[in-house]
Amino acid sequence: MKPNLNEINWKRVFIVFALLAISLPFFSFAGHNKKIYVDSNAGSEQDGSLTHPYKTIGKALEKAKDNTEIHISNGTYKENLEIPSGVDIYGQNSDKTIIKARNGGKAVISLKGSAKLVDLTIREGKNGIKIANAGRVKIFSCNIEKNDDDGILIYSGSSKRSIEDNNQVMLSQVKIDHNGKAGIYSEKRSLIIYKSNISDNKSDGVSFASGVKAWIGSSTFVSNSGSGVAVVLDGAQIYTKNNVYSNNKREGIEIVAYGAGGRIDINKSKIRNNGNYGISRVDKKAVNQGIWGGLTVENTTYLYTNKGQLSPIFRIY
DSSP states (O other): OOHHHHHHHHEEEEHHHHHHHHSSSGGOOOSSSEEEEETOOOOOOOOOSSSSOOOOOOHHHHHSSSSSSEEEEEEEOOOOEEEEETTEEEEHHHHHHHHEEESSTSSSEOSSEEEEESEEEEEEESSSEESSSOOOEEEEEEEEEOOOOEEEOOOOOOOTHHHGGGOOOOOOOOEEEEOSSSEEOOOOOEEEEESEEEESSSSSSSEEEEEEEEEEEEEEESSSSSSSSSEEETTTTEEESOOOHHHHHHHEEEEESSOOOEEEEEEEEESSSSSEEEEEESSSSSSOOGGGGEEESSOOEEESOEEEEEEEEEOOO
16 A cells, blocks of 8 residues: 555654754753742741752742743652742652652642652552643652642643644653553643653553544553553554554554544554453444554564453444
8 A cells, every 4th residue: 555645754853853852851951040949848947049048949930930840859848839830850869859749639749830750659649640721741750659640631721732742641660550540541631751651550451533544653551450551543643663562461562443533553563461462453433444544553563462462442332
């Protein structure tokens, strides 16, 4: 079949952009106008400076404006945070700088726009991170764990620019585990997931709604109670490479279609020892079967698949 040049060009452009964004993430951290410091062991004199840091992150946020970095020393901070656009949060050590929800019925961190989160453990809220607004979000070297619902909950933020690169969510070297629902749930948005480990969540490792544009590379989806990755084909632009999907209770990868076309490429992956199929295909409506031509699987190895490698197309209306 003659290749679709638009698909090839999209794939190349998106992959190049993803690799550049991942390989040079910290170059964009410079150039902020203000730095505020936080230490849970701060003394009585507090002004947010390195020598007199604030005791709580909330206090630092009260003083933060656009283009502000907040640097947090190791410790446990029992807070629920709403972070405005343009404020970046840096922990000292991802395993020792811990933000734990004070109110377990709310997200630990709610992002209101563009932000960076680096070297943090985020735990025990309704969600670990809720991304509700438009903006570019970068999450590096963080642990998202033991939250009641989805570890990371991502809304479209803007119907007009939901999959544009300036509305992108990027995760690199992130661990997301032991959350009460999915590790990540995302509405229509642009995402990059790289060198991350998503495991032991009570639902799917990752769950994408229709229309998601994503590049997923060198990541593992292991021992989730649902599928490793569950996606909707309709409107999807998803390219994956060098991932491992193993020991999930349902499928390694679950793909559902409601009738609109999309593109999902699975390349150089290892799919093994999942509860049902390596890759399952499900029609939720009576659809033209030609849409499944948008799924490509290449250079992928299967091992110990319980029901088979690639499922027949199930029709569940």
